[in-house]
Amino acid sequence: MAPPSSTVAAWELGLRLREEREALDFTAVEAAGRIGIAQNYLSDIERGKRKISEAKLDELIDVYGLDAEEYRELVELRSDAVLRGWWSKFSGLFDQDVLRYFGYEHGAEAVRTYESLLIPGLLQTNSYARAVISSDTPNIPVSEVERRVEARAIRQQRLFGEEPLRLTVAISEAALRQQVGGPEVHAEQLEHLIKVIEQLPESLKLLVVPFDAGAHGALGASTFHIVSFPSPKLPNLVWQETVTSTDVIDNPIRVHQYSLTYEEVVKHAYDRSVSLRFIREALGG
Incomplete structure (x- = not known):
């Protein structure tokens, strides 16, 4: 299981409300x-x-004619959705899509990452993260660097x-x-990678x-x-990062395409033990 996440709860609540509406053949306008x-x-x-008030949720549940069990589950989701996650204190620093991703990641069960040129954020040391963040001077003010490093450390x-x-992380040499x-x-940074790989044999690959x-x-x-969640009612999501933009992808076809691509990458990668040995050699070389 994963810890509660207001972002994930709001997403699941919204998906379930939409499914109920569509099952009744109601338009969103109706x-x-x-x-x-x-x-x-x-x-x-x-x-x-957006969050729905308790009163409006009660009205919507009544309109959809949901039973007591569904009512209980949706009300519980709404209660989780209105809580403030740790990422809310960084709302002045990151845009809403990035904050949403932090919420998804916090409430995720598993993440599969592909990175070609950098060590992924979840595995970066503070010094490495600081070097990466501070290098983007056209877009990130110096005054923001330490708080961004802090946010990355909290994610970890x-x-x-x-x-x-x-x-699961697939990275290029x-x-x-x-x-x-x-x-x-x-x-x-390489020493840190070796340490966490050895420290987390069951959960980190x-x-x-x-x-x-x-x-x-x-x-x-x-x-x-590629982000997966503990609730069977939630599909996978993809979070993509480029130099100038970030994007949450929830279209099932596109998510499936990313999953197939990831599987292909893994076929070209060393396994966990050989990768660990390779990192040791890179550190020694």
Whole structure:
């Protein structure tokens, strides 16, 4: 299981409300009109982007004719959805899509990550993260760097504890060779990778794609994460990062395409034990 996440709860609540509406063949306009809200507002609720009040949820449940068990589950989801996650204190620092991703990641059961040039954020040391963040001077003010490093460190807490996030990372050999922050920061980062791989044998799998692996579907691709959740009612999501944009992808066909690409990448990667040995060699070399 994963810890509660207001973002995930709001998303599941919205999905379930939309499913109930569509099962009754109501349009969003009709359903919104029944409880006296705008259609756009209901659409945002169904996408998990806005919160619904307890009174309006009661009205909507009544309109949809849901039974007592469904009522209880939806009310519980709404209670979780209105809580403030740790990421809310960074609302002035990150845009809403990034904050949503933090919420999804916090409430996720598993994440599969592909990264071609950098060590993924969940596995970065503070020094490495600081070097990465501070290098983007056109877009990130110096005054924001330390708080962004702090947010990254908080995210990493999901890797530990009784119910850790299951993380599978496929990285190019280039990510191990790029000396972000200089030789000392680079060496510290590789030592950290070795430490966490050994510390988390059941929940962390890091796979290195060597230079001689040949071409694969993600070669040259931007960073992406495939996120899975404990609730069977929630589909997988993809979070994609480019230099100038980020994007949450929930279209089932596109998510499936990313999953197939990831499986292909893994075929070209060393397994966990060989990857660990490779990192040791990179550190020694």
